[in-house]
Amino acid sequence: ETGVTQTPRHLVMGMTNKKSLKCEQHLGHNAMYWYKQSAKKPLELMFVYSLEERVENNSVPSRFSPECPNSSHLFLHLHTLQPEDSALYLCASSQDDGTHNEQFFGPGTRLTVL
Amino acid sequence: GNSVTQMEGPVTLSEEAFLTINCTYTATGYPSLFWYVQYPGEGLQLLLKATKADDKGSNKGFEATYRKETTSFHLEKGSVQVSDSAVYFCALSPWGGSQGNLIFGKGTKLSVKP
Numbered sequence: 509e510t511g512v513t514q515t516p517r518h519l520v521m522g523m524t525n526k527k528s529l530k531c532e533q534h535l536g537h538n539a540m541y542w543y544k545q546s547a548k549k550p551l552e553l554m555f556v557y558s559l560e561e562r563v564e565n566n567s568v569p570s571r572f573s574p575e576c577p578n579s580s581h582l583f584l585h586l587h588t589l590q591p592e593d594s595a596l597y598l599c600a601s602s603q604d605d606g607t608h609n610e611q612f613f614g615p616g617t618r619l620t621v622l
Numbered sequence: 623g624n625s626v627t628q629m630e631g632p633v634t635l636s637e638e639a640f641l642t643i644n645c646t647y648t649a650t651g652y653p654s655l656f657w658y659v660q661y662p663g664e665g666l667q668l669l670l671k672a673t674k675a676d677d678k679g680s681n682k683g684f685e686a687t688y689r690k691e692t693t694s695f696h697l698e699k700g701s702v703q704v705s706d707s708a709v710y711f712c713a714l715s716p717w718g719g720s721q722g723n724l725i726f727g728k729g730t731k732l733s734v735k736p
Contacts (some may be wrong), residue, residue: 512665551711551726564723598665610656611724613665 510534512614514599520620521589529584529617531599539604540582541611542574545596557582558604589621624649628712628727635702635734643697643730645686645712653714655679655688655695656724660709669697669710702734 512533521527533540542554556564557576571593573585582599596618600611629644647653654673658666670679675690684699695712712727 514665550728553723556723600666610668610671613658613667615663615665 512599512601512612514597514614514617516617517615518618518620520622521586522622523589523591525589526585526587528586529597529599529619531582531584531614533580533582533599533601533612533614535601535603535612537601537603537612538579539602540576540579541600541602542582542584543598543600545598545616547595551598555584586619589619591621594619594621624653624714624716624725626712626714626725626727628710628730630728631709631731633730633732635732637704637734637736638701639734641697641699641702641706641732643710643712643732645695645697645727647693647695647712647714649693649714649716651716653716655686656713656715657684657686657695657697658711658713658726660711660729662708666711702732704734704736707732707734 515530539558541556544552544554553566554568555574560576560579571588575583596616598616599614602611625648627646656671657669659669660666669684670681670686672679672688675688678685678687686695686697688695709729709731711729713724715724
C-alpha cells in the first residue's frame with residue numbers, strides 16, 4: 509500500500525449505531541487530519557494530530573471521537589450520529605516540520621446516516 | 623484573518639478550450655499557495671504549489687503564478703481535456719502555520735465536453 513488509505517470506502521449506518529472509520533498513511537508523516545466534505549459546503553477541518561497529540565478540534569460535536577494510536581494510524585469513532593452528518597470524510601497526512609508542506613489525502617469514506 | 627476566494631462554478635468548457643479559474647487570498651505575511659484537484663469519487667490530490675511571490679507552479683499542463691501584488695493564484699491550462707473534469711480547490715498555508723494547516727476555497731467544478 510502506498511499513500512493514504514481509508515476504510516471503509518462506503519458506510520451506511522443508523523442513528524443508534526456505533527462505527528469507526530480508519531485511516532492509515534504509508535508516507536512516514538508525523539501529522540494527520542480529519543476533514544468533512546458536505547455537498548455545497550467548503551471543506552471543514554475537524555481534527556488535527558501532530559506527533560500523535562491532538563492539536564486542534566474545531567468545535568466538532570462529541571458524537572465524533574478521534575483516536576491516533578501511532579503516527580501511521582488515525583481513527584474516527586462515530587456514535588449516535590444525525591442524518592446531517594452524512595458526508596464524505598477525508599483523512600490527510602503531512603510532514604509537520606514548521607514549513608509549508610502539502611497534505612496528502614486519502615480517497616475518503618462516504619458516510620450515509622439513515 | 624486568512625481566507626481564500628475562488629470563482630464559483632460550475633465551469634463548462636469544450637475540449638481544447640483555454641481554462642482560467644480565479645483564486646484570490648487574504649493572509650498576513652507570506653503564505654504558501656496550492657491547487658488541489660478532486661476527481662469524481664476520489665479524495666483531493668495536490669496539483670501544484672508555490673511558496674513565494676512570483677513562483678510559478680506547474681503540473682500536467684496546469685500553471686499558476688503567485689502574485690503578491692494582486693493576492694492572486696489563478697489556475698490556467700491552455701487546452702483542457704475531458705479527463706480534466708473535476709473539482710479544483712485553491713488553498714493557502716499561512717506563514718508560520720502550524721501543523722500544516724490549510725485553508726481551502728469552496729471549490730470550482732469543471733466539466734469538459736468532447
